Amino acid sequence: MARTGAVSAAxxxxxISKAFGPVQANKDISIRVIPxxxxxxxxxxxxxxxxxxSILYGFYKADKGEIFxxxxxxxxxxxxxxxxxxxxxxxxxxxxxxxxxxxxNVILGAEDGALLxxxxxxxxxxxxxxxxxxxxKIDPDAVVETLSVGHQQRVEILKALYRQADIxxxxxxxxxxxxxxxxxxxxILNRLREEGKTIILITHKxxxxxxxxxxxxxxxxxxxxxxxxxxxxxxxxxxxxxxxRKVLLRxxxxxxxxxxxxLKIHDLRVVDKDGVERVKGIDLEVRAGEILxxxxxxxxxxxxxxxxxxxxxxxxxxxEMNGQPxxxxxxxxxxxxxxxxxxxxxxxxxxxxxLIMDFHAWENVAFGYHHDPAYQSGxxxxxxxxxxxxxxxxxxxxxxxxxxMLTAKNFSGGNQQKIVVAREIERNPDLLxxxxxxxxxxxxxxxxxxxxxxxxxxxxxxxxxxxxxxxEILSLSDRVAxxxxxxxxxxxxxxxxxxxxxxxxxxxxxxxxxxxxxEAVEEQLKAKQAREAAQHG
Amino acid sequence: xxxxxxxQVLDSTVRLATPLLLACLAGLFSxxxxxxxIGLEGKMLGSAFFAAAIASLSGSVWLGLLAGIGAxxxxxxxxxxxxxxxxxxxxxxxxxxxxxxxxMTVLIAQDWFKQGGRTPSLEGGARxxxxxxxxxxxxxxxPVLGPIYHDLISGHTILVYVAFIMVPVTWWVLFRTRFGLxxxxxxxxxxxxxxxxxxxxxxxxxxxxxxxxxxxLAGAYLATGLQAGFVKEMTxxxxxxxxxxxxxxxxxxxxxxxxxxxxxxxxxxxxRYQNIDLGAFVLPVQFMDALPYILTVVILAGFVxxxxxxxxxxxxxxxxx
Numbered sequence: 001m002a003r004t005g006a007v008s009a010a011x012x013x014x015x016i017s018k019a020f021g022p023v024q025a026n027k028d029i030s031i032r033v034i035p036x037x038x039x040x041x042x043x044x045x046x047x048x049x050x051x052x053x054s055i056l057y058g059f060y061k062a063d064k065g066e067i068f069x070x071x072x073x074x075x076x077x078x079x080x081x082x083x084x085x086x087x088x089x090x091x092x093x094x095x096x097x098x099x100x101x102x103x104x105n106v107i108l109g110a111e112d113g114a115l116l117x118x119x120x121x122x123x124x125x126x127x128x129x130x131x132x133x134x135x136x137k138i139d140p141d142a143v144v145e146t147l148s149v150g151h152q153q154r155v156e157i158l159k160a161l162y163r164q165a166d167i168x169x170x171x172x173x174x175x176x177x178x179x180x181x182x183x184x185x186x187x188i189l190n191r192l193r194e195e196g197k198t199i200i201l202i203t204h205k206x207x208x209x210x211x212x213x214x215x216x217x218x219x220x221x222x223x224x225x226x227x228x229x230x231x232x233x234x235x236x237x238x239x240x241x242x243x244x245r246k247v248l249l250r251x252x253x254x255x256x257x258x259x260x261x262x263l264k265i266h267d268l269r270v271v272d273k274d275g276v277e278r279v280k281g282i283d284l285e286v287r288a289g290e291i292l293x294x295x296x297x298x299x300x301x302x303x304x305x306x307x308x309x310x311x312x313x314x315x316x317x318x319x320e321m322n323g324q325p326x327x328x329x330x331x332x333x334x335x336x337x338x339x340x341x342x343x344x345x346x347x348x349x350x351x352x353x354x355l356i357m358d359f360h361a362w363e364n365v366a367f368g369y370h371h372d373p374a375y376q377s378g379x380x381x382x383x384x385x386x387x388x389x390x391x392x393x394x395x396x397x398x399x400x401x402x403x404x405m406l407t408a409k410n411f412s413g414g415n416q417q418k419i420v421v422a423r424e425i426e427r428n429p430d431l432l433x434x435x436x437x438x439x440x441x442x443x444x445x446x447x448x449x450x451x452x453x454x455x456x457x458x459x460x461x462x463x464x465x466x467x468x469x470x471x472e473i474l475s476l477s478d479r480v481a482x483x484x485x486x487x488x489x490x491x492x493x494x495x496x497x498x499x500x501x502x503x504x505x506x507x508x509x510x511x512x513x514x515x516x517x518x519e520a521v522e523e524q525l526k527a528k529q530a531r532e533a534a535q536h537g
Numbered sequence: 538x539x540x541x542x543x544x545q546v547l548d549s550t551v552r553l554a555t556p557l558l559l560a561c562l563a564g565l566f567s568x569x570x571x572x573x574x575i576g577l578e579g580k581m582l583g584s585a586f587f588a589a590a591i592a593s594l595s596g597s598v599w600l601g602l603l604a605g606i607g608a609x610x611x612x613x614x615x616x617x618x619x620x621x622x623x624x625x626x627x628x629x630x631x632x633x634x635x636x637x638x639x640x641m642t643v644l645i646a647q648d649w650f651k652q653g654g655r656t657p658s659l660e661g662g663a664r665x666x667x668x669x670x671x672x673x674x675x676x677x678x679x680p681v682l683g684p685i686y687h688d689l690i691s692g693h694t695i696l697v698y699v700a701f702i703m704v705p706v707t708w709w710v711l712f713r714t715r716f717g718l719x720x721x722x723x724x725x726x727x728x729x730x731x732x733x734x735x736x737x738x739x740x741x742x743x744x745x746x747x748x749x750x751x752x753x754l755a756g757a758y759l760a761t762g763l764q765a766g767f768v769k770e771m772t773x774x775x776x777x778x779x780x781x782x783x784x785x786x787x788x789x790x791x792x793x794x795x796x797x798x799x800x801x802x803x804x805x806x807x808x809r810y811q812n813i814d815l816g817a818f819v820l821p822v823q824f825m826d827a828l829p830y831i832l833t834v835v836i837l838a839g840f841v842x843x844x845x846x847x848x849x850x851x852x853x854x855x856x857x858x
Contacts (some may be wrong), residue, residue: 057732059856080734095729097722098848108722109733111715121717159733 008071010035010167010198011056011087012347025051028223029065033167035213038189038199040209040230043219044242045440049202052219053169058082064137069167083110085287088160092154092172098145099438102155103127105144118232123162130161134191142523146533148525149297150181155380157188167203168192174208179470179503180521200208206235207356207471218242243443253454256478260290262431262462263309270304270486276535278304279315280486286431291453291463293477293494295470297505301486302466303348306435310345311338335368346417346423348435348466354420355408361392362404365423383394397422398448414445421449431462438472450476470499484508485528538610540681544688548807553808555700556581556621556755556772559788560779561569561793562700562707563751569711569788570744571724572851573627577752579635582755584756587640587655589767590649592663592783596851598761601663605760607754612638613749621741624853635776641771655758656767659841665694665762696758701794703751708790719745724847737792753774761813781833787844803829 011033018026023047033039037365043049055062058076067074070087076082104121111119125139131137138147138154147155153173159167170189174182189199189212201213204294209216210230217227218241226241239247263286279301286292293304296505307313309470314330317508327333335345349351353365366375366386375386387404397418399411408416417437424432433455438446453476457463467473473480474494482489482505489505504510504517508528513520560577577644584605584698593602610751612634619630643654650656670691677687711717723730727737759775760767778800785799786792807825 078734079732083734089732093728095726095732097725099731100718100722100727104718105729108718108729109735111718114715115717116713116718424662 004142006061008231009033009068010070011200012071012206013056013524014066014068016052016055017060017163018055018060019030024222025064026055029219031217031224033200035166036196036203037214038193038195038212040213041200041202041219042204042206042209042216042238043306044204044442046221046442047219047242048222049219050171051170053089053200053202054391056082056169057087058221058459082166082402083163083185088157088163088165088168090153090156090160090168090170090173092175094156096144096152096155098284099144100136100287102147102158103140103154106140106159110163120458122503126162127158130158133195134161134188136161136188144262147528148181148522149176149524150178150184150525153177153185154188156237161169167198167200172204174203174205175468176298178507178525179499180517181525182208184518192421205471206238209238212236215249218223220244232391232507236304239443245444246388247443248447251450251454254458255474256290256457257460258290258478259460261285262285262322263464264318264320266320268308268315268319270301270308270313270315274306274531275536276488279308281317282483282486282488284481284488286462288430288462289457289460289480291457291465291476293473293480294472294483295480295502296468296483300483300506302483303435304465305466306345306348306389306433307485308346309338309343309433311335311343336371336406339429342425342430343433344429344431345433346420346424346435346437348439350417355416357409358407360404361394361406361408361411361419364408364419364447365390365393365404366479367423369423369427381386392514393422394419396426397452412442415438417441417449418445421452425452425456428459429461431464433466434466435466436468437465438467438469456459459465471500472500474499474502482506484524495522505518527537540684541688544684546802546809546851547807548692549805551689551697551799553804554797555693555697555798556759556763556775557779558700558794558797559696559703559751559755559758559780560701560776561782562790563748563755564780565707565786565788565793566720566744566751568783568850569724569847570720570741571727571847571852571854572616572620572741572748573851574616574745574748574820575628575632575777575780576612576631576634578751578772578774579631579638580609580612580641580752581714581756581759582772583612583638583831585752585771586638586646586756587758587766588753589659589755589760590646590784592659592761593650593656593766596661596663598659598663598665601761602757603756604758605842606750609753609756610746610749613752617742617745618855621738621745624855626852627853646658646769647747648828651663654769659765663761664765665696665711665758667692668698675709676791694758695764697755699754700758703816704790704794707793711790716743721785724849725850728856731814731856733855738778741854753823757777767817769840776830778833781836784844784846785836788847800829800832800854803832805827 009032013029013031016026016029029052041049054060058078058081067076074124076085102119106127107123109120112122127140136158138151141320144152144155150206162274173185177185178186193200203209213230215227218232218238220242265282265284267281267283268279269277269281271277288421297300304313308315308328309375312335315328319326321330326341352356390404391402398416399418437449451461465476479491480494481491482502484506485508489510507521509520510525541612560581564574564577564855586599589609591604592598596658616630616634619625646654646656673691675688676683711721719730719735723737723740731737782793782796782800785796807828810825811822812819
C-alpha cells in the first residue's frame with residue numbers, strides 16, 4: 001500500500017475558494033488525499049465541508065483554485081465529469097428512487113444502451129461480483145423503499161462502485177444508522193481501503209475519525225486549519241482545532257437528586273396521517289430533578305412522543321402532569337395549554353418549529369408567551385418591554401451578537417438554538433422537553449446548552465431529552481430509555497451501560513443474540529420496514 | 538338488447554374514448570416526469586382549432602393534423618418554460634394555457650372564418666375517413682365475430698388505431714427503455730437523476746413535448762375525425778376527464794386504457810339513451826349527459842382508494858446546497 005509522498009495524490013486540491021454572496025464558504029483550501037487511505041474531514045456545521053465536496057462532485061464551480069485527480073489537472077463542471085473522473089459520492093440524504101429496485105437504481109444514468117434488458121443483466125452480474133469482493137450483499141430485485149436505511153446506504157455505495165469509482169466520498173454516513181450498522185459500514189470501508197479505493201469521510205463525530213481514518217483534515221469557518229495523521233492526534237486536540245479554543249467534551253455534573261414524579265405516561269399510542277402506528281403503547285415516568293434521555297435512531301416514534309407532549313399531535317392513552325391528566329384529543333391540547341401546565345418545549349427542528357426565521361429575535365422570544373402580562377401595555381403589546389427582556393436573556397445565554405433587532409436567520413445555528421433554549425428555560429418550567437438540542441450546533445454552544453439543561457435539573461425540574469446522538473444521551477441523562485419501532489425497549493442507568501448494549505436496544509434486541517449481531521440487527525430493521533410498508537397499504 | 542345495439546354503443550365508446558385516451562397518455566408522460574399538466578384541455582382545444590382551420594383552408598387533413606400538433610407543442614413549450622425553466626407553479630401555468638386556448642381559438646376563428654367562432658364544416662380530404670380493415674366485408678357474414686370485426690374493430694379513422702396502439706407503446710417506452718427508466722426516476726426523485734449525471738431539465742422537457750404531441754393528436758381527432766370542424770370549447774372538459782382517468786388509472790398505461798373506455802362508455806350511453814325509464818322513475822337526459830362528469834367528481838373525491846402519484850409531481854427541481 002503506497003502511502004509515501006512520491007506517488008501522485010488520488011485527489012489534490014490547490015487554493016480552492018468559493019463564496020456565496022458575502023459568505024466565504026471555502027477560503028484558499030489545499031488538501032492532498034493519498035490513494036488507498038481513508039481521509040477524514042471534520043468540522044462543525046457551516047465550516048464548509050459540504051461546499052468543498054460539492055465542488056469536487058461538480059455541483060458548484062469554485063471561484064478559484066485547481067483540482068488534480070490521480071495527478072492530472074481536471075475540470076469538474078458537473079456530476080457527469082466527477083463520475084468520469086472516478087469519483088463516487090454517498091450523500092447524507094440518499095439519492096435513490098424509492099419505488100425502483102436496487103438494480104434499477106444502480107443502472108440509472110449508467111445504462112449501456114437504449115433498452116433496459118441488457119443493462120439489467122449486466123448490472124445483476126456486476127452486483128454479484130461486487131457483493132463478493134466487498135461483502136456488500138444485497139437482494140438486487142428488492143424495492144429500495146422496503147430496505148432498511150443501512151441497506152439503502154449500501155445501494156448508494158454499490159451505485160458508485162458500479163460506475164468504477166476509485167474515490168468514494170461519504171457525507172455524514174452514520175447519522176441514520178444504529179451503532180451495529182455503523183460498525184458494519186466501517187468494516188465495508190476498511191475492505192474498500194484494502195482493495196485500494198480512496199475514501200473521504202466527512203463527519204462531525206470525533207470518535208469516527210479516531211476509529212477509522214488514516215489522516216484527518218480539520219475545517220473551521222471555511223478554512224482548512226490542519227491536516228494531521230490520525231495516529232498522532234487526540235479527540236481533545238481535534239476539538240480544539242475545530243472550535244479554535246479548548247473545549248470540555250464531557251458534561252460536568254453531580255449525581256441526580258430525583259424527587260416526586262412530574263410526568264407519567266401510560267399506554268400512549270399515536271397513529272400518523274397515513275394510518276401507520278408510530279407510538280405503540282409506551283409507559284414512561286420523569287421525576288423532578290432528573291434528566292430522562294430517550295435514545296433511538298430517528299424515526300422510531302421519539303418525534304411523535306415529543307409532539308404529543310408539546311401539544312401539537314393527538315394521541316390515545318393517559319399522560320399525567322403533576323398528578324393531573326392532560327388532554328390528548330387535540331381539542332384542548334395545544335402549546336398554550338401545555339405551557340399553562342408548566343411544560344416548556346425546545347422542539348427538534350428549531351428552524352421550522354422553534355423560530356420564525358424572518359422575524360426578529362425579540363419577536364421570537366415573545367412567541368408562545370405573548371400573553372404574559374409583563375409583555376402587555378393595555379390592549380397593545382409592550383414591544384419595548386419584550387426587547388428589554390430579550391436583551392437580558394440574550395446576555396444571560398451568551399447569544400452572539402446580543403441584538404434583539406436581528407432576524408433569526410442572521411444568527412448561527414448555535415445562537416439560534418440558544419435563543420430557543422433561553423425562551424423556554426427562563427420560564428422556569430416544571431418539565432422541559434428537549435429534542436435534538438445540539439443538532440447543527442457548534443461545539444462551543446453544545447457545551448453551554450448542556451450546562452443550562454443540567455442546571456435546570458439541579459434546580460429540581462424534570463427534563464425529557466430526545467436525541468439521536470448516543471454520546472449526548474449518555475453524558476447528559478440520569479436514566480436512559482431506548483425507543484425502537486414505537487416501543488420502549490428498556491431503561492438503563494447510563495453509568496452501568498455502554499454504547500454496545502444501547503445499540504442493540506436501538507435495533508429492538510433485548511437479549512444477546514446467538515448469531516452475529518449485525519445479522520440480528522438487520523433482521524429486526526427489515527421486519528420493521530416491512531411492517532411499515534404493510535400499514536401504508 | 539340485441540347484438541347490433543350493443544355493437545353500436547361499443548363502437549361509439551371506442552370513438553369517444555379515443556380523445557380521452559390520447560390526452561390521458563399525454564398526461565401520463567408529463568406527470569410521470571413530475572410535471573403536473575392541467576392544461577391538457579387547452580392543448581387539445583388549441584390543436585382542434587388549428588387542425589380544423591388548416592384542414593379547411595388547405596383541404597388536407599394531414600396538414601391540419603400537423604398544424605394541430607404544432608399548436609399543441611407551442612402551448613407545451615410555454616408550460617415547460619414556465620414550470621421547468623422558470624420553476625413556476627405548474628397548476629397556474631396549466632390553467633393559464635387552457636384559458637389562453639379558450640379565448641384565442643374563438644377569436645382567431647371569428648377573424649378567419651366569420652362564422653361566429655367556428656370553422657366551416659369539413660368535407661372530403663379535410664376529414665379523416667374511416668378505414669375498412671382487410672376482410673371486413675368478406676367476414677361480415679360470420680355469426681357474432683363477423684359483425685364484431687366489421688362494426689366494432691374495423692371502420693375507424695387512423696387516429697383511433699394510433700391511440701390504441703399508443704397504450705402498449707407507452708408501456709414499452711416507460712418500462713423497457715432507458716428513456717422510460719429515467720423519465721420515471723425524474724418524477725420520483727429528480728435529485729437521483731441529477732447526481733447520476735443526467736439532465737433533469739432535458740428529461741422533463743422531453744416528457745412535456747411528448748405530452749404536446751399526444752394532445753395534438755387528441756385535438757386533431759376531435760375536430761377532423763370525431764366531428765367535422767371546430768366549434769367553441771368543443772373539448773367540453775375532456776382534458777379534465779382525462780386527468781381524472783389518469784388518477785383512476787394510477788398513472789399506468791393499461792389502466793389508462795380501461796379508465797378511458799369506462800368514461801367513453803358513459804358518454805356513449807348518454808348519447809344513445811337520452812331518457813332511461815327505470816319503471817319507478819325516468820332518468821332525465823340531463824342526468825345522463827352529466828354522468829361522466831359526476832363520475833369524475835366521485836373518482837377525484839377519493840373513490841379510487843390509494844393512488845400514489847409520482848412523488849416529485851408538481852415540484853420544480855432546485856439543486857440543494
